[in-house]
Amino acid sequence: MSVEVDVLLQEAKESIEAAQNFRSELQQRLNGLNQARKQVRGSSGQAREALQRHFAELQAAATRLLSERLSTLLTEVDAIEAESVRPLDDCQSLVEYGVSQADELLREGEAALRCGLGEKEDKLGSFTKKAMHIQLESLPEVPALVDVPCVSAQFDDSLLVLLREHVCRHGSVASHPPVLIEELQERPGSILVRWCKVDEDFAAADYRLQYRRSGSGGSQYEDAYVGHDTEFLTLGLDPNTDYVFRVCARGEGRTEWSPWSVAQTGYTTMEPHAWRAGTEGYIVSSRRNIALRNDSAPSSCPVLYSNAPTYFCGLTLTFKISATGQPDRRDSLGVCVDGEKGQHSLQRDQAVCISTNGAVYVNGKEMTNQLPSISLGSVVTFDMEVVGVVPLTNNNNHISGLKLRVTIGSGSREVVFDWMLETAVDSLFFGCSFAHAGWKVLVF
Incomplete structure (x- = not known):
């Protein structure tokens, strides 16, 4: 009898829990x-x-x-x-x-x-x-009456017709704005905003994206982007802070903007990419996303690393060159497993990089494929995805290594290769090294 009661009690508890969830x-x-x-x-x-x-x-x-x-x-x-x-x-x-x-x-x-x-x-x-x-x-x-002015007033009745036609077509009411935000993806210190057109009859020539900080201390909307693209990476955002985004469009041959889309709130939990401050030979901006090589000692090519391993596979790491100096074969931009001091280039083990002459290095070895030389305005991107975990042997010890599919893009070209890591890591450092002064690079 007690077993039956226990069963009934258990069923009753489960029913109560299900009802609460319902x-x-x-x-x-x-x-x-x-x-x-x-x-x-x-x-x-x-x-x-x-x-x-x-x-x-x-x-x-x-x-x-x-x-x-x-x-x-x-x-x-x-x-x-x-x-x-x-x-x-x-x-x-x-x-x-x-x-x-x-x-x-x-x-x-x-x-x-x-x-x-x-x-x-x-x-x-x-x-x-x-x-x-x-x-x-x-x-x-x-003077005869025919020679004396006879003042009259004339009116063009077509004005009322034209006015009626224009008024009948003036203004419109829609149940939905012509564009909407379809996705907000968090990035390090930024949010990637994607939007799409939902009104097929609306011929959009330009889009306008605005954002503001959410909450009681929120600011006014400010423009983030105006152009033809349907996505934009909004930089300079504080982590774990809500931001409100909205987008509108402008039709072809029109000057006025469409109604705003329904506002969407997004946030990023990822710290922004930042260069490590205090590295000899480099000056870092206040937000630490821009680095300037200011010491051109020819015998030295120090490496400037990120402040932390903030690059995660599945995301895009971007370097943009905003000023240039004298190129050198030791120059490099790339990612690495660690951020050890004392290194004189990223052209070393456990690192992949591109030199300013376009040469690509994997674990210190130059690849046969080469990208365009880096110059003022160049944008270099790194994309990585985990292919799998593979067994490795190190000093007769059997360990598990990580296999990454790496894509490096520069200009209109890119190279794709597999990179073997001896240890499984969740995130990577990024870095740069320049032998001569004048190079300035933005990372995001």
């Missing part, structure tokens, strides 16, 4: 639904505000433009009226002056006719002279 999963889904609903309602509210603000600005601008145009046309009417009426006013003054002269002459003539015989001759003589002086047969010319 409830927890359902609660997470409820939280996801709440976040989705919040995104839909929040973005809809923002879209309404944007539409209302935009069309209010358009209405105000259109009203202002129409008012300005109306004022301009009214000013033109006033100018035409003033210019056309001025000669009419002058002619009217002349005619009115002639009318007043004629009235006065009529009064004198009538008075001359009514006067007595003794003074009639004098009055009539004076009247006749005055009439001859006024030139009663000469009348001022009054």
Whole structure:
């Protein structure tokens, strides 16, 4: 009987645990639904505000433009009226002056006719002279109506048609932005952001990536990248810190950017690649990602190592040359198992590297394959993947070694080879060595 009870108790505990897990999963889904609903309602509210603000600005601008145009046309009417009426006013003054002269002459003539015989001759003589002086047969010319401006206003009805057509097509509403962030991959002190276009009808010419630090102390968004690519490595990020990313696109032949994608939060747990400070012959920048060779003693070619073994297989290690000096066959850029001091080149055992002349060295031996020479602006990449663990014999001791598939790229060319390590390691150091001053290299 007790065995049956124990079984029932165990089944009950398992059922309770399963119910708790089930409830927890359902609660997470409820939280996801709440976040989705919040995104839909929040973005809809923002879209309404944007539409209302935009069309209010358009209405105000259109009203202002129409008012300005109306004022301009009214000013033109006033100018035409003033210019056309001025000669009419002058002619009217002349005619009115002639009318007043004629009235006065009529009064004198009538008075001359009514006067007595003794003074009639004098009055009539004076009247006749005055009439001859006024030139009663000469009348001022009054312009015909066809010669006088007749002011009118004309309107092009096609403006309303064009306006209606443009307004009907102005603006759009979409349920999703045309681009979205599809992947955030952590890198040493950086995050690789990949995005894609989800609107097949949207012809994207450029993309714009922005990011900001998350949290209450977050900063404003700042541009990280603008260009044609659909991925970008965002450098200079602090480990274990959330960063918010968003991306938008610009259509071909357009100046405005599309709506922003849904923001995505990412972070990196990996410390950034950094050069080891305090190495004689080298100056390291404040972020320790740039090294400058400043001592050109010809008898020395010291190696500058990374501060820690921060390169992991499966990632890409990149060196970028931002300044050059005199090349030397001992120069090298590469990775190694250890960061021992006293070495004078990476062209040694347990290291792979490329020289500034393009020669590739594996465990100190030069390969027959060669890459282009390194010059100003050159970018050298190292990619490694674990092929497998292989047995090795060292001083009659049977040990396990690591086989890595190494790809070194420089310019448009690359070499691929297998590198055997005597010990299995999780990460590797990187380093550089230059015999002459002037070389400056950025690592990321």
